[in-house]
Structure formats: structure tokens, C-alpha cells
Amino acid sequence: MNNISEKQLLKFRDLIFTNCGLWFGDSKLSILANRIRTRMKESGVSDPDEYLRLICSPDDRAEISTLINQVTTNETYFYRSESQIDSFKNIILPKLMEKKVAANDRRIRIWSAGCSSGEEPYTLAICILETIPFHSIWNIEIYATDISTEVLNKASEGRYSRRAIEKLPKEYLAKYFVERDGFHIINNTVKKMVEFDYANLIDAYYESDFDIIFCRNVLIYFKDETKKDIINKFWGSLVDDGYLFLGPTEMIRGLVEGFKMVTLKDSVVFQKQPR
Amino acid sequence: MKDVVILVVDDSSVVVEAVREALLGDGYIVYTAGDGLEALDIVKRQKINLILLDIDMPRMNGYQLCKILKKDPNYKNIPIVMLTAKSTETDRVWGLKAGSDEYLTKPFNYSKVKEVIKRFI
Structure with a gap:
């Protein structure tokens, strides 16, 4: 389930970059893929193309907003470093x-x-x-x-x-x-x-x-x-x-x-x- | 309705024009700005009765403008209606925490916007 092809992943990366300026370099693509998979699962969409269509929808920006929240969230803790x-x-x-x-x-x-x-x-x-x-x-x-x-x-x-x-x-x-x-x-x-x-x-x-x-x-x-x-x-x-x-x-x-x-x-x- | 001045702040010229046309049609006086900094400049120079405010804009964002105005005794009473594509529950909660008086999400229909404006003016 949720197998994201490289081509699809690059599309996701570009969309995120266009929407908020964050860039997932090649070494971070697997992190990006994991976070997208998690969000797809939460939103009940199993086909990456369908999910791409959903986040591109001009009528509903909630999903792209939620995805950006998800991919930009880093786990941290008190007294880090x-x-x-x-x-x-x-x-x-x-x-x-x-x-x-x-x-x-x-x-x-x-x-x-x-x-x-x-x-x-x-x-x-x-x-x-x-x-x-x-x-x-x-x-x-x-x-x-x-x-x-x-x-x-x-x-x-x-x-x-x-x-x-x-x-x-x-x-x-x-x-x-x-x-x-x-x-x-x-x-x-x-x-x-x-x-x-x-x-x-x-x-x-x-x-x-x-x-x-x-x-x-x-x-x-x-x-x-x-x-x-x-x-x-x-x-x-x-x-x-x-x-x-x-x-x-x-x-x-x-x-x-x-x-x-x-x-x-x-x-x-x-x-x-x-x- | 007498000289009610509305400031529309959005980085999308399509949205600005659509809202501006509709408001002018209803007899409002309309100013427009493409981002928070431009809007702040207008608020300091003109008497504004209500602000329709987008959030994600290239320079100062809508949450930031809202907080600045709501902290300033000269402007804190200007009703601010967020009109934004940011439609998650957390976006809405943050908008209210920033001090907005109402939070509408795009796509919107003008009758809803009109109804909200009437509530505040």
C-alpha cells in the first residue's frame, strides 16, 4: 500500500517547495516519502496520484496545509543538544x-x-x-x-x-x-x-x-x-x-x-x- | 450605508479584484493591499472600518498583521475577518488566537462575506 514512485515523490517535493519554500534534498527524500505515506494513511487515500490530485485542488487547500504541517514537523525535546x-x-x-x-x-x-x-x-x-x-x-x-x-x-x-x-x-x-x-x-x-x-x-x-x-x-x-x-x-x-x-x-x-x-x-x- | 471603508488584503490579484468589485457594487469604499506591510501602511494613513485579511502572503503574513493591529490601542477595534485558504482546524484556532474576529475559508461565496461584514458594521 502507498507505494510512491520516484516520479510521484519528485512531484510532491516540487509542490511542497512551491507552497512553502522547504526543499527536501535527495538525501531527505526517504523522510519525505515516509511522512507523505503517514498522511495518506490518515486521510484514507491509498493511491499517490489521487493524493496528488487532492493536494493540488484549488477548491480545498486544507489538505496541502495539513501535509505541510506534517512534513515540517520535527520531533524535538527539552534541553536538546x-x-x-x-x-x-x-x-x-x-x-x-x-x-x-x-x-x-x-x-x-x-x-x-x-x-x-x-x-x-x-x-x-x-x-x-x-x-x-x-x-x-x-x-x-x-x-x-x-x-x-x-x-x-x-x-x-x-x-x-x-x-x-x-x-x-x-x-x-x-x-x-x-x-x-x-x-x-x-x-x-x-x-x-x-x-x-x-x-x-x-x-x-x-x-x-x-x-x-x-x-x-x-x-x-x-x-x-x-x-x-x-x-x-x-x-x-x-x-x-x-x-x-x-x-x-x-x-x-x-x-x-x-x-x-x-x-x-x-x-x-x-x-x-x-x- | 455611509462611507464604510473596507481594506482587502490578499496577494492574489484575482481574489482582490473579485472582492473589490463586489464590495464596490454594494456601495462600500474599498482599499486594497497585496501583503501585510502594505496593509499596515494603509491602516496608518486611512480610517478603515473593517479588514478582510488573507494569511499566506509574500511579505508580512496575515496572522502577524492581525497581532500587530490588535495590540495597538489605535487599531484594536477594527474588525478583522480572515479570508483564507488555510482551512484546517489548527489554522482556524491560530487565527482566533492571533485576534481575528471571524475566520472564513476559501472558496467563499460573497453572500457569506457580506453577511459577516454586516454583523460587524
């Missing part, structure tokens, strides 16, 4: 606070781009609560965006399975969550620190004045040209000397000017430089 989170908490954040205090500026703005169901921005919020003394005198804004309304709704709900919180230090779990019906619900103090928004990174409108941008394991779904454009826009959205965290294996060398790679304890971050 621990060394990066520790560097953020123990190195970058104290450094940033020192700089802000010296400038008599109490505003910190962080963007979690491609935030999925909220695990990353809530992790950042928890790190801030743990690191910044008297955080209430600071104006801390964590802006979190994603292209899928499905994950955004989940994120704003703040309700997680045990799997999502497995890597979170136990003391944080007790401090910032309550357990209900087998799920872990994030508390309101953390929840209030994050503002979720629907945004596609290929759009032209980006918010600005961010001290730090996290965009981890997202750019892998874009073509090099789009990637370059997105990183250039990140450059414009960051304050001078602002930081960009990418996925642990993602590099931007050779793609754009204006970032210096800084090695932290067990991870790297890209710092904005003048052009």
Missing part, C-alpha cells in the same frame, strides 16, 4: 547580562526560529529563570516562530509527554512543570515569557533587535540560495555582536559574510560582525 544549551546558559547569557548592565539596558530579546512545539523556547526561558537573578526587573522577550499552526497550538498549550522532558534536569522538572494525566504541563511563569507567532522564514518580514537567535536543525530543509538569504536576514535582525545558534552540525562558512565563529566549551556559536 545539551552542550549548546549549557553554553547559552553558562557563557553567553552571563556575558550578555554583563554587557546590558554596563549599558543600563534591561532588555533581552531572543528568537527561537522554527520552534516546533515549544520545547526550545521554553528551555531557553527556564535557563533564563535559573541564570538571571531578579529576572522580574528585566524585560525579557522570547519570540518563537514556526510555519505549522498545528505545532504552534501545541506549543501555546505547553503540555508534554514524558519523552519530551527526558533530558531536562530533574530539578527543573519539579520546579517548572506540574504533572496531570500522565502529561507534564509547563507553569505560567515560563509560559508567559514566550510569545509564539506564525512565520515562514522565506517571508521578507523579520522582527529585529534580537540579542540571540536560535535556528537549530531548520536550515537543512532549505536550498543553499534560500539558506543564504535567511542567514542574511538573521544578520539584519540581530543587534551588533548578537549571537546565532545553529544546529550542532550546521555551518555557514562560505555562505555569508558578517559572522565570526566562536568556540564555546563543547559547541560553537556565530557572532555578528560588522560588514
